[in-house]
Each structure stands twice: as structure tokens, then as C-alpha cells.
Amino acid sequence: MVGLISKNDESAYREEVQRLTDWCKDNNLSLNVDKTKEMVVDFRRTRGDHSPLSINSSSVEIVDSTKFLGVHLEKDLSWSLNTSSLHKKTQQCLFFLRRLRKAQLPPPILTTFYRGTIESILSGCITVWFGNCAISDRKTLQRIVGTAEKIIGVSLPSIEDIYTTHCICKATSNVADRTHPSHTLFTLLPSGKRYRSIRAHTSRLCSSFFPQAIRLLSKMGLD
Structure with missing residues (x-):
């Protein structure tokens, strides 16, 4: 759930959470408060105090980052944590790409493997995070593409492309x-x-x- 708090008025946001809680109760569902997290994105110069949400008399934990649909979101909307996660996943795939290269598989098959694994990981929700990605993070991801190019021996689309x-x-x-x-x-x-x-x-x-x-x-x- 995403809520907009304007002029320090949290009433509409909290009412929406309460409606969700009531809907779950009416449909014999139960919200797991232990797994429910709240992340506050606030870019105001003067930040006010934000009281934690309460669901079924239990307080919801406020976190600095969370994961949604495989993408790591941070409260300052930076993408370093997400980049680190992508880098780790693609490094693991590079290991298998090297193994396939040692098995003397032809470049077309290696390219297919790259597109189905590494490029698929890099392009996951890329329209959401890449535009505001730091230059250093972009270079980190581009190095993955460059390494894959050297292993396969063909030119591949850059992360920007x-x-x-x-x-x-x-x-x-x-x-x-x-x-x-x-x-x-x-x-x-x-x-x-x-x-x-x-x-x-x-x-x-x-x-x-x-x-x-x-x-x-x-x-x-x-x-």
C-alpha cells in the first residue's frame, strides 16, 4: 500500500490502512503484522515525527529499506542496495557462463544463456530504478556486461541501451x-x-x- 501524507495530516492514510484491516477481517483473512513493514519517504527540509502504524493493537515496524517484486527500495530512493543485489546475482551467473565457455559451446548458445539469465536480471524493473541510479552504480552494472562480452567474444547491448x-x-x-x-x-x-x-x-x-x-x-x- 502507498499513501500520500500532506500538511502533516495522516488521517486519510491511517483510515486506508484501517479499511484494509477491516476488509481482511470481513473476508476471513489475517494480516501478519510481524511481516508487515512501513517505510517513510520524506524529502522535506524539516521532518516531523511519524507515529508508527498500529494493526490489531500491534505496532508496525518502520524500516529504512524493503523489497518489493524483487526490487530493493530505500527511503531516500537511492538504488545502491538494489545495485548490490543485482551485482551479486549476476556474478553467480557469470560463473556458469565461464563454465559453458570452457565446455567450448559456440557464441550463439552463450549469448542465449546470457540473455536468459544475466540480461534478464539486469533488466528487471529497469525502467523504475535505472534513471535515478548513481553513476558509480551504473558503472558497476556495465562491468558485468563487459565481462560477459569478453567471455562470449561478441558485442552485447550496454546497460544504457x-x-x-x-x-x-x-x-x-x-x-x-x-x-x-x-x-x-x-x-x-x-x-x-x-x-x-x-x-x-x-x-x-x-x-x-x-x-x-x-x-x-x-x-x-x-x-
């Missing part, structure tokens, strides 16, 4: 689907070639998926 491809693919799908909630964010200018940019007051928003996707689609229209 993988991100761009996924952004364009997802954005194109959103534009084509009029029922998608984000469809209205992609509005063509009168020229019919470029899309209307999203105003971003922070670099974090500017580097996120939708502004990046709009820029990429506009660039494709000009090309």
Missing part, C-alpha cells in the same frame, strides 16, 4: 493503450512529432520513467 529499449517499449505500449492510467501523460504537440514534456522541479522526477520516456519518444519522432 537495455534501459532505453525497455523505456521505449513500455512508453509505446502506454501510448497505444487508451485505457492505461498513464495514457494521458503522453500528449502530442500541435506539430504531431514531439510529445509535451512533463514539468519537473527536481532532478529526481526529471530522471524518472515518464519524463525520460517522453524525451525518448520525441527524439524518435524527430529522427
